Each structure stands twice: as structure tokens, then as C-alpha cells.
Amino acid sequence: MFLKEYISDVYQGVRSLLKGMKKTGYYFVHPSEIITQQYPDNREQLHLPERFRGEVVMTHDENNEHACTGCTACELACPNGTIKIITKFDVSPEGKKKKAIDTFIYHLELCTMCNLCIEACPTDAIKMAQTFEHSVFNRNLLTKKLNLPNSKIREGVE
Amino acid sequence: MFSFQQIAQQTHAWLQQHTGSFTVLVECAIVAVFAITLFAVLGLVLVLLERKVAAHIQIRVGPNRVGPAGLLQTVADTLKLLMKEGLVPNLADKFLFNLAPFIVMMVAMLLLAPVAFARGIQIWDINIGVLYISAISSISVIGILMAGWSSNNKYAMLGAMRSGAQIVSYELSAGFSVLCIVVLSGSLRISDIIAAQENGWWIFKGHIPVLISFVIFIIAVTAETNRAPFDLAEAESELTAGFHTEYSGMRFALFFLAEYINIFIVCAIGATLFFGGWMPLHIAHWEGFNHVMDYIPSSVWFMGKTFALILLIMWFRWTFPRLRVDQLLTLEWKYLLPIGLFNLLLVAIIAIMGWHF
Numbered sequence: 077m078f079l080k081e082y083i084s085d086v087y088q089g090v091r092s093l094l095k096g097m098k099k100t101g102y103y104f105v106h107p108s109e110i111i112t113q114q115y116p117d118n119r120e121q122l123h124l125p126e127r128f129r130g131e132v133v134m135t136h137d138e139n140n141e142h143a144c145t146g147c148t149a150c151e152l153a154c155p156n157g158t159i160k161i162i163t164k165f166d167v168s169p170e171g172k173k174k175k176a177i178d179t180f181i182y183h184l185e186l187c188t189m190c191n192l193c194i195e196a197c198p199t200d201a202i203k204m205a206q207t208f209e210h211s212v213f214n215r216n217l218l219t220k221k222l223n224l225p226n227s228k229i230r231e232g233v234e
Numbered sequence: 235m236f237s238f239q240q241i242a243q244q245t246h247a248w249l250q251q252h253t254g255s256f257t258v259l260v261e262c263a264i265v266a267v268f269a270i271t272l273f274a275v276l277g278l279v280l281v282l283l284e285r286k287v288a289a290h291i292q293i294r295v296g297p298n299r300v301g302p303a304g305l306l307q308t309v310a311d312t313l314k315l316l317m318k319e320g321l322v323p324n325l326a327d328k329f330l331f332n333l334a335p336f337i338v339m340m341v342a343m344l345l346l347a348p349v350a351f352a353r354g355i356q357i358w359d360i361n362i363g364v365l366y367i368s369a370i371s372s373i374s375v376i377g378i379l380m381a382g383w384s385s386n387n388k389y390a391m392l393g394a395m396r397s398g399a400q401i402v403s404y405e406l407s408a409g410f411s412v413l414c415i416v417v418l419s420g421s422l423r424i425s426d427i428i429a430a431q432e433n434g435w436w437i438f439k440g441h442i443p444v445l446i447s448f449v450i451f452i453i454a455v456t457a458e459t460n461r462a463p464f465d466l467a468e469a470e471s472e473l474t475a476g477f478h479t480e481y482s483g484m485r486f487a488l489f490f491l492a493e494y495i496n497i498f499i500v501c502a503i504g505a506t507l508f509f510g511g512w513m514p515l516h517i518a519h520w521e522g523f524n525h526v527m528d529y530i531p532s533s534v535w536f537m538g539k540t541f542a543l544i545l546l547i548m549w550f551r552w553t554f555p556r557l558r559v560d561q562l563l564t565l566e567w568k569y570l571l572p573i574g575l576f577n578l579l580l581v582a583i584i585a586i587m588g589w590h591f
Contacts, residue, residue, distance in 0.1 A: 086569065093554065100291045100553040112295045 129189040130208040132159075132182055134201055134222040141230040142223060144201035146177040153196035158186045166228075176229055180222040184210060199233050238533055239354030265357055269346055273495055278308045280494040284548055291552040312487070320483035323386055330384035335481065335488035337377035342495040344370045348424050349502050352512050352533035356425065363424035364416055367503055368409055371458065374496070375401040378460075378467060378477050381489070385480040393476025396559060397467030401458055403566045408454035410574035411447035414581040415507040418444070418590060424506060431510035433518040439590045443580040448508045450574050455500040456547055457562070459493065463554035466562060497544060505539035512536040 103109050113122060136142050146163045164178040194204055202222070212218060245264075249257045282297070282305065289296025297304035322328055348363040350356040360366055375398055382394020416422055418440055419430040430436075436444050457464035468476035478489045505511060512532035516524045557565065584590050 086573075096553045097549060101549065103293050104287065104290045104549070107290060109293050110290070110295055111293050114295070114298075 124206050128206050128208075129191060129204040130206045131184055131189075131204070131210065132187065132193060132202050132222065133205040134180060134224075135203060136224055136227055137230065139230075140224060140227045142201055142227055143199040143230050143233045144177050144180060144223065145199055145229060145233060146175055147198065149196040149198060150193035150202060153192045155190065155192065156186050156188065158183045158188075159193060177223060182220045182222050183218065184220055185215060185218040201233075237354075237531065238352045242355060269343060269357075272346075273343070273491065276498050277491040277494055278312065280498065280544065281311070281490075282308045283544070284494075284551075287545065287548045288552050291549070315483060315487040318483040320485050321480075323480050325386045326480065327384035327386070330380045331480075332485070334377050334381035334384060335485045335492070337380060338374055338492040339488050339495075341370060341374040341377065342492045342499065344373075345496075345499045349499065350424050350428060350506060350511050351536055352531070355533070359423065359425050362422045364412055364422045364427070364507075368405065368412060371496075371500075372401065372405055374492075381481070382477040385477070387480050389473040389475075390477050390479045393467045393473045393479070397460060397477060399559070400460070400464060400466060400562060403563060404454045404457035404464075404570075407450050407566060407570040407574045408458060410571070410578050411451035411454065412507060414440075414444060414447040414578055417578070417581050417585050420585075424511070427507060428511040428513050431513050431516075433516055435508065435510040435513070435515070437508045440581065441584065441590065443577050443584060444508065446573065446577050447581065448504070450570050450577070451504055451508070452543070452546065452550075453565075453570060455504065456550055457566075459496045459500055459547075461493075461497065461547065462551040463556050464562060465556060466559060497547060498540065501543035501547065502536070502540045504543050505536065509539045509543075510535075511539075 115122065134142050134144060146161055148161050148163075151159045151161050160181040160183075161177055162179040162181070163175055165173045166176045167173055189204070191204060194202055210218070246257070246261070249260055253260050285307070286296045286304075288294075297307035300306040300310045322331055345367060347358040348356065348360055348366055350359075378397045378401075379394045382390040382392075382397070385391070415427060415436055418436060419427045421427060421430070431439075433439075437448055460467045466476075468478070473479070478486055481489060502511075510516075512535050514524070514527035514530060514532065514535050516527060
């Protein structure tokens with residue numbers, strides 16, 4: 077009985093080792109599998125994965141309208157206080173007051189790209205962009221205002 | 235046909251004519267120059283090869299900035315190491331600390347003596363070649379222990395002790411697998427072992443037992459050269475750099491070089507014992523095929539086999555995870571050694587009954 081276990085131990089061990097060697101051997105003889113990108117050289121043809129997260133941006137359409145209602149769900153969802161929303165009250169022609177954003181402040185230097193704000197947003201107003209060359213000489217430049225000047229909320233977004 | 239043997243004989247004759255009684259001294263000097271050149275070139279080539287192999291196995295590109303396709307990377311590294319300061323720790327045992335890298339290097343150089351590089355090219359065809367190799371290769375553990383002890387560093391000490399336990403135990407299985415070939419060839423002399431493989435390499439002629447002893451040999455020498463998965467003596471993630479933690483500059487480079495030279499030498503010995511060294515692929519009674527194979531120079535055969543084995547060992551290194559100390563000793567004493575002993579018995583039966591081809 078002992079001998080049987082012993083031999084099966086050896087067999088299993090050798091088998092699993094060979095399995096690993098088969099995988100690495102496959103990678104060794106298939107240079108096309110290489111995933112490294114020669115980054116500064118291939119800046120034009122750079123291929124980023126679909127889910128790569130570079131920074132938070134607010135999408136605006138051609139009429140300079142966004143979908144942010146100023147609900148501050150993203151601000152509450154953010155684990156390290158990256159987002160600060162300053163709201164104002166728009167007065168409609170009928171004299172009704174409506175809450176809207178004044179400034180959407182985004183601190184890129186604090187952001188960890190965790191994607192929680194994007195998931196929290198009920199109107200899909202913000203999304204993750206794939207830009208990643210963020211280095212600047214002045215730290216203040218990393219504090220960004222995401223809503224474009226004179227932009228306003230799209231009709232029908234509540 | 236081009237052959238190193240002719241060149242060597244002509245040089246010998248010329249030297250005898252012109253230098254007379256000093257011939258041996260001059261030849262010693264020439265051999266020393268060749269050995270040192272070989273070491274330097276091997277160091278450069280093997281380090282680059284290792285980095286490229288590692289990169290491709292890990293789906294990376296590897297060094298590719300210095301020179302065409304990164305070919306000059308190791309040259310740049312060597313220049314850097316030459317210019318670095320060689321620090322000696324304050325409380326280190328200075329004499330042993332300085333001596334250790336040279337001991338390790340000396341062992342590697344001594345091991346080069348009985349290796350047959352091509353037909354008729356062998357520094358010292360000693361009649362106990364295999365015994366000499368197994369005896370000398372165990373000295374390197376003294377160098378490693380010396381380095382670990384004299385550094386006055388916990389990591390270095392631990393690494394050195396591990397290395398001691400490892401080399402002492404794995405030498406046994408390496409010895410047993412070498413014995414298999416000695417039993418089959420009936421000689422300890424390297425040239426006799428190669429000559430015995432005239433009609434086929436031992437790995438083909440010796441059936442499954444020789445195959446098993448080759449597997450054991452490769453595992454044991456991987457452990458003896460302190461390479462992953464048996465790199466407990468260095469174990470970057472546990473012991474920073476193990477026994478050479480405190481070494482820097484050229485002394486570190488000597489350790490580094492010795493590691494790669496040792497790989498080359500154990501692979502050369504493995505190729506000699508199991509794959510016929512410089513002997514071309516011969517199959518008994520296939521005269522035409524044997525003649526075609528003879529046209530490939532013997533040095534090419536030797537280097538080809540050696541580098542194939544080096545690639546195999548590098549493949550191990552970048553595939554397998556590191557063993558724990560208890561696993562290391564279990565593997566040796568509970569698996570490799572009993573299997574090796576039993577295997578030796580089988581090989582002895584094969585040799586006595588003449589069942590090999």
C-alpha cells in the first residue's frame with residue numbers, strides 16, 4: 077500500500093511539473109504572445125485594454141450639455157475625497173428653482189482610479205478616460221474642473 | 235575538415251621546436267589564457283541568455299536597449315560592476331571575506347580541467363575524471379560557507395547554512411546517477427566514457443534506467459549550483475541575496491560569474507556522460523548516417539548539447555516555485571536517493587547481463 081502511494085506521489089509530482097513546463101515552453105517558443113508594449117516608441121499605436129482607467133472625465137455633447145444633475149452621489153461614493161461638487165440653483169422661466177452644478181472639482185492627485193464614482197453615478201454623466209500622461213510641473217494643475225464653461229444640463233435628465 | 239585537434243597538434247609541434255624544454259610552461263600559459271577568455275565570454279553570453287529566456291517565458295521582451303536587440307547589455311553591466319566600489323563590512327572577517335569569491339571561482343576553474351570540448355581537446359585527461367569532478371565540485375560549498383560566515387550578517391549566514399545542507403545532500407544523488415554511467419562504461423576516464431558512446435549515446439543505449447538517472451542528475455546538479463527551484467541559499471524574497479548579501483562590485487561579479495560557469499560545467503558534464511560529449515549522433519550499423527553526422531564538427535556537437543541542457547535548466551528556473559527547506563530535504567532523502575539507489579541496481583543488472591545496445 078505504501079509503495080503504491082509512493083509511486084503515485086512521484087507520478088503526480090512529475091505530471092504537474094511537466095504541465096507547468098509545457099505552459100512556459102509554449103510561451104518561450106511563441107514570441108507573438110509577448111504583452112509588453114514599447115511605450116514611448118509606440119505612442120501612436122499604443123493599445124490599451126478596454127477597462128484601463130486613466131482619469132475621470134465628464135462627457136459633453138455637441139451642444140455643450142452634460143448629464144450631471146449635481147446629486148453628489150459620486151462625491152459620497154469617493155473613498156478619499158477626490159470629488160467636490162459645488163451646486164447652485166437655476167431659476168427656470170416659470171420661476172421654479174432647480175438644483176444644478178456650478179463646478180465639478182476633481183482632484184486627480186488624490187484619485188486612485190477605483191471606479192466607484194462612475195458606478196455610483198445614476199445618469200452616466202462621468203466616465204473613465206484612457207489618458208494617462210498626467211505629469212505636470214505644478215501640482216495645482218492636477219485639480220481639474222470637469223464641467224466645461226457655460227455648459228448646462230441636458231434636457232430630460234433628472 | 236576544420237578541427238581543433240589539428241591546430242592543437244601543430245601548435246604543440248611548433249612550440250617543441252622553438253621553446254624546447256619550456257614547452258609545458260608555455261602551453262600552461264596558453265591554456266590559462268584560453269580558460270580565462272572562455273570564462274569571460276561564457277559569463278557574458280549566459281547572463282544575457284538567461285535574461286532573454288526569462289523574459290520570453292514570462293511573456294516579456296527582456297533587455298533591448300543597449301546595442302542591437304540588447305546584445306551589449308551584459309557588457310554594460312560588467313563595466314558597471316568593474317567601476318563599483320567593493321565594500322567590506324566593518325565587522326566582517328576581512329581575510330575570509332576577500333578569499334571566498336576566489337575559492338568559488340577557483341573551484342569552477344578546476345572543474346574545467348577534465349571537460350572534453352572537442353575531439354582531442356581536453357586540458358587534462360585524468361584516469362579518475364568523474365571522481366575528480368565530484369570531489370572538486372563539493373569544495374564550492376566551503377567558499378559559500380566562508381562568504382556567509384565572514385559577512386557577519388544574519389541573512390548571509392542563514393543562506394550559507396542552507397546551501398551547506400543542500401549541497402551535501404544532493405551530491406549523493408548526483409554521485410549515484412554518475413555511477414550509473416560509470417557502471418555502463420566501465421571507466422572513470424572522460425575520454426573512455428565518450429569512446430564508449432561511439433555507437434550511440436548512453437541515454438538511448440541504456441533504456442529507461444539511464445533516462446531516470448539523467449532526470450535525477452539534472453535535478454541534483456540544479457540543486458548543487460544553487461539555482462531555482464533550489465535557490466534557498468540566495469532566495470531573494472526571504473534572505474535578500476543569501477550568502478552574497480554583503481558583496482558588491484567585482485567580488486559580487488565573481489560570485490555571479492562562478493554561478494554561470496558552474497551551470498556551464500555541470501551541463502557539459504551531463505552532456506558528456508549521457509549525450510556522448512563531442513561524439514556525433516551515431517546509430518550502430520547505420521554507416522551512411524554516421525558519416526553524415528561526422529561532417530558536423532565535434533566542437534559544435536559539444537556546444538550544442540551543452541547549451542541545450544543549459545536551456546533546460548533555465549526553463550526549470552523560470553517555471554518552478556522555490557522549495558521550502560523541509561521539502562528540499564524530503565525530495566532528496568525520501569525520493570531521489572531511494573530511486574537513485576534502486577536505479578543503480580537496475581543499471582548494474584543491465585551492464586552485467588549486457589542488455590544495453
